[in-house]
Amino acid sequence: RKEVEQDPGPFNVPEGATVAFNCTYSNSASQSFFWYRQDCRKEPKLLMSVYSSGNEDGRFTAQLNRASQYISLLIRDSKLSDSATYLCVEHTGGFKTIFGAGTRLFVKA
């Protein structure tokens, strides 16, 4: 079993739609989680951190569920510019960072 698992998609949604991604992790001791965004042929960039209390940044909401060991990302009112791969990231208790394989999103007009 992979340490961080994501649905690879692709998710094809129309502009204005709400879309949600989930990610599961296996290390119950892991402390920090993040969502990164990666555009085609570009490097990953931090989208947002994930907290148990939830984290909202504009149209984006991230949530951590420690009991079920999953992380979610909700995108409201999707824009064409949201088309990208979304990477779920886990910082373990040590120094290792684990990325999921990513979920591809295509927003169409």
Added chain:
Amino acid sequence: DTGVSQNPRHKITKRGQNVTFRCDPISEHNRLYWYRQTLGQGPEFLTYFQNEAQLEKSRLLSDRFSAERPKGSFSTLEIQRTEQGDSAMYLCASRGGAGTNEQFFGPGTRLTVL
């Protein structure tokens, strides 16, 4: 440009040759990571430096791979006796001190082993 830089951006080599990549992190960042990414996958952790100390190394990393950060600034990743399976994008990321979590990635070095 004050971001993370990597050189070369592209490298084509023949199987069995040695290659070396360089990463220059953001100047005030003391933490540095190397990753490998193949098509359709997320970045795979290779190794981590805090200043000049290599504190974590993936057990998946064979002994053909070695990384250094001699003065706690730039880092090099060397692959000896390259194999076709080493073909990938090699990404470097840097991060600031304690309390900061964001990793800033460089543009990567794309390695093709023929």
